[in-house]
Amino acid sequence: MHTVIFGRHLASMNRDLPPDIFHIATGSSEPIYRQMIEQLRRLVAGGQVKGGDGMPSVREVATALGVNPMTVSKAYSLLEGEGLLARRRGLGMVVAEREAQFHDHAARLLLLQPNLERIAVEAKQLELEPAAVIAMLADMLK
Amino acid sequence: MHTVIFGRHLASMNRDLPPDIFHIATGSSEPIYRQMIEQLRRLVAGGQVKGGDGMPSVREVATALGVNPMTVSKAYSLLEGEGLLARRRGLGMVVAEREAQFHDHAARLLLLQPNLERIAVEAKQLELEPAAVIAMLADMLK
Amino acid sequence: MHTVIFGRHLASMNRDLPPDIFHIATGSSEPIYRQMIEQLRRLVAGGQVKGGDGMPSVREVATALGVNPMTVSKAYSLLEGEGLLARRRGLGMVVAEREAQFHDHAARLLLLQPNLERIAVEAKQLELEPAAVIAMLADMLK
Amino acid sequence: MHTVIFGRHLASMNRDLPPDIFHIATGSSEPIYRQMIEQLRRLVAGGQVKGGDGMPSVREVATALGVNPMTVSKAYSLLEGEGLLARRRGLGMVVAEREAQFHDHAARLLLLQPNLERIAVEAKQLELEPAAVIAMLADMLK
DNA sequence: GTGGTCTAGACCACT
DNA sequence: GTGGTCTAGACCACA
Incomplete structure (x- = not known):
């Protein structure tokens, strides 16, 4: 190979x-x-x-x-x-050696932030209960 | 406005x-x-x-x-x-009068579900702590 | 068109x-x-x-x-x-509007710098007289 | 060395x-x-x-x-x-003995010529002042 | 009209 | 073997 x-x-x-x-x-x-x-x-x-x-x-x-x-x-x-x-x-x-360094947890979380913000905007437009949204996500993350 | x-x-x-x-x-x-x-x-x-x-x-x-x-x-x-x-x-x-009815809360939550699932997949690939992701979203929903 | x-x-x-x-x-x-x-x-x-x-x-x-x-x-x-x-x-x-701003003269000169440095290294390896190299370039720039 | x-x-x-x-x-x-x-x-x-x-x-x-x-x-x-x-x-x-002879200064300068020409073209496209380019090169050749 | 994506296949340069 | 470049042609999404 x-x-x-x-x-x-x-x-x-x-x-x-x-x-x-x-x-x-x-x-x-x-x-x-x-x-x-x-x-x-x-x-x-x-x-x-x-x-x-x-x-x-x-x-x-x-x-x-x-x-x-x-x-x-x-x-x-x-x-x-x-x-x-x-x-x-x-x-x-x-x-690549330089770029491919471990991101620590906080840095990785930052990568998800923009997508989470989109969710938050959509949830507000749908007038959803924050608790319900969070519960649904928590369930998916298990 | x-x-x-x-x-x-x-x-x-x-x-x-x-x-x-x-x-x-x-x-x-x-x-x-x-x-x-x-x-x-x-x-x-x-x-x-x-x-x-x-x-x-x-x-x-x-x-x-x-x-x-x-x-x-x-x-x-x-x-x-x-x-x-x-x-x-x-x-x-x-x-439209007929179609444009309030969705109840559960129905509206369903509209958000696929987007939440995408978030969940990405969070797992990033090996993020579920608690941290949820905390971030909760903060945004305030 | x-x-x-x-x-x-x-x-x-x-x-x-x-x-x-x-x-x-x-x-x-x-x-x-x-x-x-x-x-x-x-x-x-x-x-x-x-x-x-x-x-x-x-x-x-x-x-x-x-x-x-x-x-x-x-x-x-x-x-x-x-x-x-x-x-x-x-x-x-x-x-693009943001990126395509005028570079001032100094900034444009910086774009040429790496290429000039390569020339300088080569001139040294060739043991050339600086004055001769400069004269040749000056002639080309007219 | x-x-x-x-x-x-x-x-x-x-x-x-x-x-x-x-x-x-x-x-x-x-x-x-x-x-x-x-x-x-x-x-x-x-x-x-x-x-x-x-x-x-x-x-x-x-x-x-x-x-x-x-x-x-x-x-x-x-x-x-x-x-x-x-x-x-x-x-x-x-x-090699035969080929590897000193080039005289003019011959060596010729080796550098094509590279210098590339520099000249780029300097013109960047609308650089000839004097500034020459000064920069002169500095590098010291 | 615009650019984007993908395929299939050829050829080239580098190691 | 590796990736890079280019061509030719099809199909799609967007405005």
Whole structure:
């Protein structure tokens, strides 16, 4: 799969992530490449994926997901532009060391904040009881 | 705020709604017409807008929002197809009497459910403490 | 080409830039989309293109340059991600207002700095006389 | 800096070059093998490296730079094809005697010319004052 | 009309 | 083997 000829040249590459780290909802209106981007962002922020981890190759992911390699490539490129992935030319992509630091709990919570705010606005427009909304969310989080 | 342009004295004290009942985030990735549709649905379900209320004209809304009249027209047409608005020939759109009934609290909560579920999924991927997420939402709902 | 139906809906759109603002060296090893990106960055920094200016459409540029629309689209998308362009959905791209501010002379000089530093390193490795290098550059800048 | 590993006493006091004569920017978009080629060309033209000097082995350079030996080998092969390096069977590569002559100052300046022209073009697109550009370069060349 | 997404396939550069 | 670039063409959503 990824034959290493000279062991020491990828000192920073920890492990190769499996091609099935991405889970795509093909029915969703959200573009495939965008689903991939947001998933990887969360995986990194949550610590499931660490800096230096070797990403599965574009072709591997493409076959695993049954999508066109260009679609995967687009996601990778955008993640590279974002600083989350780094290219090892001729070798593949790795999770960037600097950017992919653990976010602490507070930082991760901040990532959810804008989405929570949207919920709050909608709940108010619906004139819902705060307690009922909170109870529903609490139930889902179990 | 609620300036009445043409006093329309009909049965059951209904009002003419102002052109600024919609609040559009032009920067959002959500289409304008869809923002309008969902806002009106919530306003009706929450009771801020009642059956028989007169909608502002396409042109009024378009200028108030700085949006293409075609976009407003599209939203109105879809809401009409949905049964939430009704066309009164020569008089413009009014909120439909039959469809636009108060939803009770449980029904309104159901409208929020899918969005809450998205939040729950994201919170789990971020490995957030349920208590922290709930506390944040509770704070926003005050 | 760009028929405006209702004049007031694009208050911030100053003028439509011609499709030939880009000059592509097809022989270059530098990718087409990257040439476009760097050219627009410089045009904005230099003030030749201002915030609010309407970009020519993807299809116009593509035919003017004789390249695939997707190539132009890629450049536009990356420039949007960079904040230099903004999408007006259904209407096309405009130069972003916030990002596309005049750079003053000092700021523009900073854009050239890294490239100049590369030159300096190379000149030293070639053990060139500073005066000769400077004279050559001065001649080219006339 | 110039540590001699194996004293090789041949005609015309030539040295063994250290494995760290190359300085690679792995983050650069310029390919590693190309960086190596251009650096060696400049070092030879500038006289820091002379005909007959012994190049460090592929393996030495690869480990010193943390680069794949194939990459170093590719650079060496291309430099050999160019005539700048020569293969001494069983002894490794040496800098070629015939090709690796001092370039006089004018010839070396010519090597820098294309890069300077790129700078000039960019400076014009940025509408920079020639004097300011020249001053900045002069400062760097000190 | 606008841009966005995805597919299929070819070719290239780098390691 | 790796990713990058470009083309050609189809389909969609938005205004």
